[in-house]
Amino acid sequence: MVPHLITALTGPINELEQRILDSTPAIERWFRLEWMEHTPPFYSSVDIRNAGFKLAPVDTNLFPGGWAHLTPDMLPLAVQSAMAAIEKICPEAKNLLVVPENTRDTFYLANLAQLKRIFYMAGLNVRFGSIDPELHEPASVSLPDGDSVLIEPVVRTRRRLGLKNFDPCTILLNNDLSSGVPGILEDIHEQYLLPPLHAGWSVRRKSNHFQSYEEIAKRFGKLLGIDPWLITPMFNKCGAVNFAEGTGMDCLTTNVDALLAKIRKKYKEYGIGEKPFVVVKADNGTSGLAISTVRDAKELEALTGKGSGQMSAVKGGQAPVRDVIVQEGVLTNERIGDAVAEPVVYTIDRYVVGGFYRVHAERGTDENLNAPGADYVPLAFAESTRLPQPGAKPGASAPNRFYMYGVIGRLAMLAASYELEATDPEAEVYD
Incomplete structure (x- = not known):
């Protein structure tokens, strides 16, 4: 399934797709060389x-929890990728x-069941160990499909x-460690x-990730001969913000105004008639919480004081939002039926293994779709992401569209690699 694009401005994206298809050998070699230097x-x-x-890309999650949304067709590729990852880390692992997260939500637990399936077929005995101090005895939870965890x-x-x-190797x-790193996981x-x-959200910051992504996109853009803005969301950041x-707020107002001006300039350059917007969100991950769409700096007033609930909502145990990233808003002009959709790419090791469309019938093209009411339509990347069809017309081929998504997903994955290297507390520092 390829969702339809409801925009007359398909020219630039089709040109980008064509450039990526024409450059496939160079792209794959470029990634291959990068993975020789980075994990x-x-x-x-x-x-x-x-x-x-x-x-x-607008977000990169290093603790993905939606494995159950992927089609069974992706299992062979996921298993193969899991094998490759384990062989590099602990070849003798059994x-x-x-x-996992400390939750009994059955949708999340179905994700665990899928993970177990993948790594079991990769040759590992898989069990789930909770760090919830309230759990003292094993607990079995039944899932809607008849499985249990x-x-x-x-x-x-x-x-x-x-x-x-x-005794695991x-x-x-x-578990994204939003509430902090528990002592039981330290000094292992x-x-x-x-x-x-340090990949957990108690340490990690989105601004670090997108700084790494921006640097990589510039080099990738030079390789393809394209404006890196076509694949990069511009951003600024602010610290010490207290919405309550x-x-x-002066820092936030200044950065929102500055970023909107930069977006307007780009829109004018490309003849884009849309109204620019930015997305204000917590600099650390909050599972789709603390996210606001802003089209004018004056709208920030609605986020403060009694109206700050939207930006104060955080995942359980986290401190209130203080560090904020102001990110260029990227419209999603894809539709499944009448519902707005966005692709989500899943990876293991250096391979794209699958993905799905996150679909939300009650959200607009400029809104966060990772919200209650979202549906998920799986995509099988197994045959498409590595096998583009160079002769197909841009915009018309599922393999070509998915290959393009896979390239962007791998750029974000590479940015995460750079980001983790730069923030590794055990990395040697040379003067």
Whole structure:
């Protein structure tokens, strides 16, 4: 399924698709050389927006929780990629401990069941160990499809983390650590912890990620001979903002005005008639919370004081939003039926393994779709993302569209690799 683009401005995106297709050998070689120097995140998901005149990532998650939304057709490629990832890290591994979020939401638990399926077929015994201090006994939760998930309390010894009678070589975090890094996960020296603790949202910042992405997009744009803006969301950031008290808003107003001016200039350059907007959101991940669309700096007043609830909503246990990223708003002009849609690309190791369209019938083209009421339409990238069809007309071919999404997803994945290297607390620093 290829959602239709409801915009007359398909020219630039078709030109971008054609340039990417024509440059496929150079692109694949470029990625191959990058992965010789940098380690990809173990897994990731990338939210992408297709405006018809630009295509850009707007968020990259290093603890993806939507595996159940992917089609079964993607399993062979996911299993193969999981094998490649494990072989690089711990070739002799036989046990994998997955540390999940502290929730009994059945949609999330179905995601765990899919992860278990992938890594079981990759040759690992997989069990789920909760770091929830309230869990003292194993708990089995039934899923709507008849499957079930067994969550067990973790057992910590001096150097290792495991379960009763289960000693894993590798620990896979599917918990984004928004509430901070619990002591039980620290000082583990004899096991592989993936992703690393500094990938969690208690440390990670979106502004660092998009700074890395911006640098990579400039080099990639030079390779293809394109304006990197066509694949990059511009951004600014502000710290020390308090929406409840209305402090720090001068910085926010200044940056919103400045970014809107830059977007207007780009729109004028490309003859785009849309009204520019920015997205103000927490600089650390909040699972679709604390996100606001702003078309004029005057609208910021509605986010302060009693009206600050929208920007104060955070994931359980997190401190209120203080650090803010102001990101160029990228329209999504894709539709499934009458509902707005955006592609989400899933990766394991350096490979795109699948994805889905996030669809929301009650949201507009300039709004966040990661919200209650969203539906998910799976995409099978297995045959399409690595096999573009060069002879097909731009905009008409599913493999070509998905290949283009896969390229953007891999650029974001590479940016995450750069980002994690730069923020690694154990990395050696040279004067």
